[in-house]
């Protein structure tokens with residue numbers, strides 16, 4: 231992460247990193263997870279599932295902070311995030 | 320299929336899978352329908368509130384929202400149209416140990432079931448009522464209802480609804496509910512926290528949740544589901560404890576969200592015991 235002036239506690243603050251998991255056959259392609267991810271991790275993929283819905287995919291997987299917002303906004307139980315690694319700032 | 324997504328799909332378990340009947344998923348709700356999100360927030364709150372899930376049941380009426388009870392992997396009841404609250408009242412009175420959740424639509428709870436709602440709140444029956452308000456009768460094709468905003472187009476009001484909708488929190492407060500809140504399906508963390516609170520409180524708790532029905536309401540009013548959610552973000556104001564009479568549904572003025580009522584009137588069972596079970 232870039233800083234204008236480096237905070238004194240950058241070596242102690244830890245940033246959660248998440249990994250998003252998508253259950254493809256449940257997704258109905260509403261795009262809520264893509265639109266409302268605070269880190270713009272997700273985007274529509276070119277692929278689609280058996281029912282013909284376009285699926286999200288993690289376009290910028292390293293940006294995911296495991297906030298779970300995609301998970302709680304998804305009306306379909308089709309996406310969730312889990313802890314990946316915890317890195318320093 | 321995009322190979323960049325995942326490999327072993329069939330092994331993936333969603334964190335809420337133990338509470339849903341996964342054999343019925345994907346559910347029937349349309350793409351972009353908000354009911355699924357509200358249902359998921361309710362499940363999250365049921366877990367985080369640490370209520371005994373073995374003693375928890377959900378009751379729904381009829382409508383798209385009413386299908387929720389059928390997706391819950393606990394004891395749940397899909398009752399007749401408008402009758403979720405009287406059914407739930409019977410459950411609670413027969414077995415006071417139960418945590419009873421009513422999850423239903425605005426048409427079910429406030430049009431055909433409106434009388435049951437006011438009397439459930441008046442008697443302060445110990446239950447949590449979650450109303451998904453999509454402003455319309457979704458399941459039957461989008462007719463005008465008791466919650467449709469003024470001027471909104473529906474199949475039965477093609478030039479716009481001439482009538483004023485109910486202010487649901489005001490109605491709940493005036494009827495006697497112990498706890499009243501309103502959120503939208505975009506304010507999920509606040510919504511989940513309020514459902515959690517409602518589940519552990521005594522008496523009649525009511526939470527109204529605005530959620531899009533893109534298929535019937537959205538299409539008629541030229542609003543796709545993402546636009547509806549942006550409206551929920553841009554046209555709402557969070558103000559706790561305001562006078563419930565200020566909570567009318569007017570997007571031009573701004574919709575007020577928050578927690579509005581939190582009081583301790585004696586519950587239906589307490590009143591009954593005090594009056595009728597003379598030692």
Ligand SMILES: Cc1ncc(C[n+]2csc(CCOP(=O)(O)OP(=O)(O)O)c2C)c(N)n1
Pocket residue numbers: 381382383384385400423424425426427428453455456457458459464532
């Ligand atoms: C006694 C009776 N009258 C009418 C109906 C038809 N009906 C089914 S669902 C519904 C309205 C549901 O609206 P709402 O509760 O807002 O749920 P939504 O579908 O919008 O989630 C109606 C009128 C019925 N099933 N039973």
Ligand code: SF4
Pocket residue numbers: 248250266267268269270271272293294295296297298299300301311
């Ligand atoms: S967990 Fe948060 S940051 Fe990660 S993809 Fe989901 S919404 Fe975006």
Ligand code: SF4
Pocket residue numbers: 252256257258259260261262263264285286303304305306307308309
């Ligand atoms: S919110 Fe859920 S259903 Fe909608 S696009 Fe994302 S994963 Fe698919």
Ligand code: SF4
Pocket residue numbers: 347348349351352353354383384453457458531532533534535536
């Ligand atoms: S008709 Fe409306 S309320 Fe019913 S599932 Fe579709 S979007 Fe949801």
